[in-house]
Amino acid sequence: MSAPKQQTPGDASDYSPQSPSHGPDHAKVMAFSNPKALIASDGAIDAELLSYSLSPATAEMVDAAAKDVSEFLDKEPSLGRRMYGKPAFQRRNVKFFKKRGGRAHGYRYSGRLQPPCATTPDSLQALIEAVEAAFPPPFGKEVGVLVNEYNEKHYISQHSDDERGIHPGWVLTVSSGGRRNFVVKRKSTKATVASADTSLHRALLMRGEDFQSTYTHGVAKKIGVPRRTSFSFRYHETRIDPMGPMGPTKPPAN
Ligand SMILES: O=C(O)CCC(=O)C(=O)O
Numbered sequence: 431m432s433a434p435k436q437q438t439p440g441d442a443s444d445y446s447p448q449s450p451s452h453g454p455d456h457a458k459v460m461a462f463s464n465p466k467a468l469i470a471s472d473g474a475i476d477a478e479l480l481s482y483s484l485s486p487a488t489a490e491m492v493d494a495a496a497k498d499v500s501e502f503l504d505k506e507p508s509l510g511r512r513m514y515g516k517p518a519f520q521r522r523n524v525k526f527f528k529k530r531g532g533r534a535h536g537y538r539y540s541g542r543l544q545p546p547c548a549t550t551p552d553s554l555q556a557l558i559e560a561v562e563a564a565f566p567p568p569f570g571k572e573v574g575v576l577v578n579e580y581n582e583k584h585y586i587s588q589h590s591d592d593e594r595g596i597h598p599g600w601v602l603t604v605s606s607g608g609r610r611n612f613v614v615k616r617k618s619t620k621a622t623v624a625s626a627d628t629s630l631h632r633a634l635l636m637r638g639e640d641f642q643s644t645y646t647h648g649v650a651k652k653i654g655v656p657r658r659t660s661f662s663f664r665y666h667e668t669r670i671d672p673m674g675p676m677g678p679t680k681p682p683a684n
Pocket residue numbers: 576578586591603612647648649660662
């Protein structure tokens with residue numbers, strides 16, 4: 431049997447959102463509550479997919495932020511490389527945001543650094559603050575958010591979020607709009623281990639130091655559904671250490 435894993439920030443001891451300690455009904459007002467494991471850790475592998483309930487106020491905040499960020503997103507931005515002889519571009523609209531006054535450099539994925547948007551709308555600022563209050567980042571890191579907006583033909587291929595500059599054991603994806611399936615597959619077998627309807631599971635936490643090395647996740651296209659916006663919150667380093675342990679790995683194909 432393998433030795434118990436060492437705890438890292440974001441491990442089981444601290445995945446419960448911080449709750450106000452007073453008031454009879456505090457569960458009702460908690461921004462994120464009632465975590466349910468859609469994928470459970472099995473003892474040897476520290477990797478869980480947890481679905482959180484959103485409070486009504488948080489759900490409203492997410493929907494407002496989805497509307498407010500749309501104008502700032504890069505529409506199907508280039509991947510800066512060619513595939514099958516043609517310029518490759520991302521099959522969705524994207525932008526990285528940080529909290530106002532924050533120091534996150536940006537989000538490095540697909541071999542490129544997405545710098546933070548110069549504007550963080552009020553609704554998104556409130557949402558980042560709610561996430562930070564519920565899931566306080568470890569020392570030296572702060573919450574940043576990659577927004578992905580999908581029309582019915584948009585998608586994100588199966589991939590892992592194991593690039594440098596982020597904490598590898600904590601990624602929270604919060605959804606607004608059209609119903610999609612957030613699919614998690616085991617890397618070794620390609621078997622699907624979870625397929626979460628994002629209109630029912632609006633806040634999904636990929637937690638655990640083995641999650642990204644064990645699984646891939648992705649969202650397939652779905653014709654006929656309304657636009658969906660996702661907010662992928664991560665704990666970002668406030669500077670990127672090129673010698674750090676989280677070197678770039680295989681990016682999503684698009
Ligand atoms: O839209 C989603 O929920 C997935 C986003 C995602 O996989 C990512 O930002 O890496």
